[in-house]
Amino acid sequence: MTDVGRLAGVSQVTVSRALSSPQKVSPQTLQRIEDAIRQTGYVPNAVAGALASNKSNLVAALMPSVTNIVYSSMLHAFSDIMWGHGYQIMFSETGFDLDREEKAIATHLSRRPDAMLLTGIHHSPGARRMLVNTGIPVVEVWDITDTPIDCCVGFSHAGAGIAAADFAIGAGYRHAVTITAGDERARRRRDAFTTRFAKLSQTEVPAVDFDTSASLGLGRQALARVLEQGVSPGTVLFCSSDQFAQGLLAEAAARGLSVPRDIAVIGFGDQEFAAYTEPSLTSIRIDRQILGQLAANALVDRFAIGTTLNAVHDVGFELVRRASA
Amino acid sequence: MTDVGRLAGVSQVTVSRALSSPQKVSPQTLQRIEDAIRQTGYVPNAVAGALASNKSNLVAALMPSVTNIVYSSMLHAFSDIMWGHGYQIMFSETGFDLDREEKAIATHLSRRPDAMLLTGIHHSPGARRMLVNTGIPVVEVWDITDTPIDCCVGFSHAGAGIAAADFAIGAGYRHAVTITAGDERARRRRDAFTTRFAKLSQTEVPAVDFDTSASLGLGRQALARVLEQGVSPGTVLFCSSDQFAQGLLAEAAARGLSVPRDIAVIGFGDQEFAAYTEPSLTSIRIDRQILGQLAANALVDRFAIGTTLNAVHDVGFELVRRASA
DNA sequence: GTGAAAGCGCTAACAT
DNA sequence: ATGTTAGCGCTTTCAC
Numbered sequence: 189m190t191d192v193g194r195l196a197g198v199s200q201v202t203v204s205r206a207l208s209s210p211q212k213v214s215p216q217t218l219q220r221i222e223d224a225i226r227q228t229g230y231v232p233n234a235v236a237g238a239l240a241s242n243k244s245n246l247v248a249a250l251m252p253s254v255t256n257i258v259y260s261s262m263l264h265a266f267s268d269i270m271w272g273h274g275y276q277i278m279f280s281e282t283g284f285d286l287d288r289e290e291k292a293i294a295t296h297l298s299r300r301p302d303a304m305l306l307t308g309i310h311h312s313p314g315a316r317r318m319l320v321n322t323g324i325p326v327v328e329v330w331d332i333t334d335t336p337i338d339c340c341v342g343f344s345h346a347g348a349g350i351a352a353a354d355f356a357i358g359a360g361y362r363h364a365v366t367i368t369a370g371d372e373r374a375r376r377r378r379d380a381f382t383t384r385f386a387k388l389s390q391t392e393v394p395a396v397d398f399d400t401s402a403s404l405g406l407g408r409q410a411l412a413r414v415l416e417q418g419v420s421p422g423t424v425l426f427c428s429s430d431q432f433a434q435g436l437l438a439e440a441a442a443r444g445l446s447v448p449r450d451i452a453v454i455g456f457g458d459q460e461f462a463a464y465t466e467p468s469l470t471s472i473r474i475d476r477q478i479l480g481q482l483a484a485n486a487l488v489d490r491f492a493i494g495t496t497l498n499a500v501h502d503v504g505f506e507l508v509r510r511a512s513a
Numbered sequence: 514m515t516d517v518g519r520l521a522g523v524s525q526v527t528v529s530r531a532l533s534s535p536q537k538v539s540p541q542t543l544q545r546i547e548d549a550i551r552q553t554g555y556v557p558n559a560v561a562g563a564l565a566s567n568k569s570n571l572v573a574a575l576m577p578s579v580t581n582i583v584y585s586s587m588l589h590a591f592s593d594i595m596w597g598h599g600y601q602i603m604f605s606e607t608g609f610d611l612d613r614e615e616k617a618i619a620t621h622l623s624r625r626p627d628a629m630l631l632t633g634i635h636h637s638p639g640a641r642r643m644l645v646n647t648g649i650p651v652v653e654v655w656d657i658t659d660t661p662i663d664c665c666v667g668f669s670h671a672g673a674g675i676a677a678a679d680f681a682i683g684a685g686y687r688h689a690v691t692i693t694a695g696d697e698r699a700r701r702r703r704d705a706f707t708t709r710f711a712k713l714s715q716t717e718v719p720a721v722d723f724d725t726s727a728s729l730g731l732g733r734q735a736l737a738r739v740l741e742q743g744v745s746p747g748t749v750l751f752c753s754s755d756q757f758a759q760g761l762l763a764e765a766a767a768r769g770l771s772v773p774r775d776i777a778v779i780g781f782g783d784q785e786f787a788a789y790t791e792p793s794l795t796s797i798r799i800d801r802q803i804l805g806q807l808a809a810n811a812l813v814d815r816f817a818i819g820t821t822l823n824a825v826h827d828v829g830f831e832l833v834r835r836a837s838a
Numbered sequence: 839g840t841g842a843a844a845g846c847g848c849t850a851a852c853a854t
Numbered sequence: 855a856t857g858t859t860a861g862c863g864c865t866t867t868c869a870c
Binding site: 404463464 | 554556557558559560561563564569571578579580582585586588589592593596601602603604605606619620621622623624625642643646647728729730756759760763766785786788789791
């Protein structure tokens with residue numbers, strides 16, 4: 189920057205101003221500085237800038253997994269808007285593990301991000317403490333609570349489970365089994381579903397639980413397990429993910445079972461393929477695009493006016509009925 | 514850090530040392546410093562550290578899209594390894610747009626990353642210049658070239674197109690149509706396929722091209738377009754993505770067409786669902802996990818020994834034959 | 839094993 | 855509209 193200034197015949201500060209607030213520099217000077225920048229191939233050092241101004245224009249985004257479309261589409265929408273406002277994204281995967289999340293938070297905080305996006309509302313005490321101490325804007329997504337660290341944008345997982353149970357009962361199913369991945373939020377949906385369905389149907393609701401992420405292959409295994417235990421005809425399977433549901437459908441087809449006659453299937457996430465499976469998949473839809481955008485906007489508002497209007501934003505969900513249940 | 518030092522009765526430098534090279538500090542002092550850190554809730558400032566040491570422990574990763582599993586799984590593998598080596602990831606989406614990529618590169622370079630991952634081997638002249646000027650390690654992934662900026666890990670897209678054509682001819686197909694998304698690498702696969710297939714079959718290979726990303730819905734549209742133009746029985750459709758292929762399959766089922774008898778389908782990417790579609794999908798598989806890992810390792814080697822052994826790493830691909838072709 | 843001094847490349851505050 | 859000065863919180867270098 190000093191070099192650029194020398195070449196343009198001005199001081200280093202003027203170069204700094206030319207870059208950050210060009211209107212404060214006379215047009216001629218600005219021109220000479222721009223030329224000098226081009227000649228020298230000067231690349232600003234945002235690290236020094238961040239240190240001096242105590243503003244990094246960096247936002248940290250933590251999520252369980254990028255390979256899951258459910259999170260990556262949120263990240264996409266979020267980063268798109270943040271980028272538009274001049275922020276860059278540092279990201280880490282936390283894999284449904286609070287300890288890993290705490291470590292990631294600590295590391296990210298050392299970079300002095302201007303804000304942080306966290307997936308979920310449950311965090312280790314240490315994580316919460318660090319976040320509260322630094323006082324940066326934090327948005328928790330994909331869930332809601334009355335006591336967010338700062339603000340949150342999501343939906344009620346218990347609500348989704350209840351909605352699925354009510355739908356299933358309304359559709360005439362009197363038996364159910366849950367298929368659940370190793371994810372705390374999925375378990376909360378399962379529990380709400382099970383409680384509600386059991387109450388309304390007066391039957392037990394067996395559970396098939398995995399302690400890893402959902403996948404097509406596990407979905408196939410799940411059906412095998414369900415059939416081993418024996419199912420009444422007209423049982424509905426409530427899955428914690430469309431991945432499971434797709435696997436279930438594939439396995440049912442392979443075994444010559446008719447869906448939804450022999451077994452009915454409800455997915456979660458309403459992924460693009462849900463409309464195109466055979467039979468098409470009944471699922472719970474969350475607008476991830478909107479969710480990511482609202483999360484970004486919450487932070488941007490927070491930067492601008494110092495506080496968010498609505499600390500808790502429920503984006504809701506929608507049960508999309510198709511052919512599988 | 515000064516505060517911590519005061520509390521521990523040592524100078525600020527000693528605290529710095531205790532953090533970066535504990536073995537250079539006496540055990541007692543270390544203990545007192547650790548206590549002081551805990552008491553004060555001190556969080557290191559990596560921004561200042563990066564400025565002073567000219568080492569950011571930050572790696573930039575640019576890719577067209579995170580919502581595409583093909584890229585996100587690479588990112589996952591890459592960031593996993595980099596994180597294990599103490600690096601954090603700054604990421605941006607570039608959306609198959611070289612101008613956007615150039616802007617993103619410039620912005621990222623201002624953060625002084627220690628290395629950069631780029632998707633693809635084609636970049637704007639400006640982007641290339643900046644990268645060469647800074648001289649940081651750069652790994653280009655998902656493609657190969659004899660003239661990488663620094664090093665690259667990928668496979669030959671032309672090779673994949675040729676392999677698909679050879680396979681189709683070998684399987685007895687004498688007519689083909691290509692379905693291609695708005696992606697330069699997809700077009701290169703298409704062109705190689707078309708040239709080879711046309712030569713071997715002595716027929717024309719019509720193209721259905723889109724200028725956006727592949728999706729299931731577009732795949733359905735693609736079949737409609739293909740059928741409008743009229744296809745000979747036993748035509749094989751070479752898709753630039755499994756998404757297209759899945760859409761094609763869905764549309765074929767909806768129209769009562771038999772796959773592969775009426776039309777055959779070859780996908781690209783071998784996504785998890787490829788084995789479970791009806792009929793199961795013949796596709797081209799790339800080991801994205803390995804690809805991401807090799808990219809990370811190339812950078813880590815570069816940090817350690819200053820140069821990579823193999824600047825160009827061809828991870829290859831595998832045509833996985835299933836029922837659709 | 840520990841400390842003092844210098845400086846990384848910027849921005850902020852104040853002066854002109 | 856431009857320059858001067860100070861300093862952000864570390865690491866590096868050199869002393870002791």
